[in-house]
C-alpha cells in the first residue's frame with residue numbers, strides 16, 4: 001500500500017517537472033514567435049531554448065567539451081539537414097546558417113543584413129569600431145585602412161620587417177628552452193601589427209597590451225556576466241586598460257604633430273588623424289581608439305593561432321613537412337646570390353605552402369561564426385528570417401561538411417590540387433563588403449614564418465597529446481608548450 005502511494009507521488013512529481021520544463025522551454029517561443037503572426041509558420045525548424053539563456057548552455061557545454069560540433073549536430077539530428085535553424089543565443093532570437101549558398105547570401109546582401117554582433121561584444125570591441133558604425137562610415141574607414149595593410153605596395157614594405165622579426169624571434173626561442181609556442185607567436189604577430197599601426201616597438205608596452213588582449217578575447221564568446229571572477233568582467237576591465245593606453249598614445253601623437261607639423265606621416269595612426277569626411281569632419285579620439293582596439297585585436301590573434309596550427313599540422317605529418325621544406329629549399333637554391341632575404345614574388349610562388357595555409361585555415365576556421373542582423377524580413381530557401389533577428393553564419397559547419405570536403409577533419413593539403421572552391425564553400429576570411437581586410441597580410445606573415453621554420457627548426461612539444469580548447473579559439477590547453485630546436489645553420 002505504502003509502496004503504491006510513493007509511486008503515485010513519484011509519478012506526480014515527475015509529471016509536474018516535465019510540465020514545468022515544457023512551459024519554461026516554450027516561454028521564448030511564445031514571447032518571440034507569437035508577435036510574428038503568420039510569418040512564424042515559415043521560420044526554419046529549431047528550438048529557442050530556455051528563457052533568458054536560450055541555447056547558450058548547450059553551446060558552451062559543447063564548445064567546452066572535446067566535440068564542439070555536437071552543438072550543431074544536435075540541431076541536425078532533431079530537425080534534419082535543413083541548413084537553417086532557429087535558436088536563441090547571446091541574448092537574441094537568431095537563425096543559425098550552416099550551408100554555403102545561404103551563408104554567401106547573408107554575407108553579400110548589404111541591403112538586407114547589417115552587422116549583428118551581440119551588445120556584449122560591441123561593449124568590448126567598441127561601439128565606434130567597424131561592427132558598430134553606419135554603412136557609409138564603415139565604407140569610408142575601410143577604404144582608408146584596408147589598402148595600407150593589404151595592398152601590394154604595403155606588403156612589399158612590411159615584408160622586410162616581418163622577416164627580420166621572424167628570424168630573430170626563432171633564434172631567440174631556440175635559446176629559451178621551454179616556451180609556450182602560441183604565446184610567443186602572438187607576441188610576434190602583435191609586434192608586427194603594432195608596427196603597422198603605431199610604429200611602436202617598445203617591448204614592455206607591447207607585452208602588457210597583448211596580455212590585456214588575451215583577457216579581452218576570453219570575454220568575447222563568454223556569457224555576458226559582469227560579476228568579478230567571470231571572463232566577461234575581466235574582459236571589460238581589460239578594455240578599459242587598452243582604451244587608457246591608446247588614449248595616451250593618441251594624446252602624445254596629437255601633441256607631437258602640433259609641435260612639429262612638418263614631421264613626415266608614417267603609420268596608420270597618422271592616416272586616422274588626417275582623414276576627413278566630405279564635410280571636412282575628422283575622427284574624434286573615441287573613433288580612432290575603437291578602430292585601433294579592433295584592428296590590433298583582429299590583426300594578431302588570428303595570425304598567431306593559424307601560424308601555430310600550420311606548424312603543428314606539418315609536424316604531425318612528416319610527408320607534408322618534407323614536401324613543404326623541399327619547396328622552401330628550392331626557393332633559396334634558385335635565388336640570385338646577391339639577393340638578401342625573401343622577395344614578395346617568391347612568397348607568391350610558394351604553391352605547395354599556400355595549400356598548407358589554405359588547408360589550415362579551413363580545418364581550424366579561426367572565426368567559426370560571424371554575426372549579422374536582418375534589416376527587413378528576408379526569405380532564404382523558403383524560410384523567413386524575421387526583421388531584427390540575428391543571423392549566425394556558422395563557417396565551421398561549412399568547412400567541416402563531408403559533402404564539400406571529404407574526410408573533413410583530416411589535414412590534407414593535397415585536397416587543394418586543382419580545386420577552386422564553389423561560392424560560399426570556403427570562407428576563412430568571410431565574404432562581401434566585410435571580407436577580412438588583413439587576409440593577404442596574414443598569409444604573408446604565416447608564409448614568412450613557415451619559410452624560416454621549415455628551413456632551420458623543429459618543434460618538440462612537451463605534451464603532444466594535450467587536449468584542445470575551443471573557446472575563444474581552438475588551441476591546445478597548454479598553449480603548445482615545447483622547445484624550438486635548430487636543425488641546421490643555413
Ligand code: HEM
Pocket residue numbers: 130131142149294295298299300302303306361366367370371427428429430431433434435436437438439441442443
Ligand atoms: C589568419 C588570419 C585571419 C583570419 C582567419 C581572419 C578572419 C576574419 C573574418 C572571417 C572576418 C569577417 C568578419 C565578418 O564577416 O563579420 C574578418 C574581419 C576583419 N579582420 Fe580578419 N582575419 C585574419 C587576419 C586579420 C589581420 C592580420 C587583420 C589586420 C590587419 C585583420 C583585420 C580584420 C578587420 C579589421 C575585420 C573587420 C572588417 C570589416 O568589418 O569590414 N584580420 N577577419
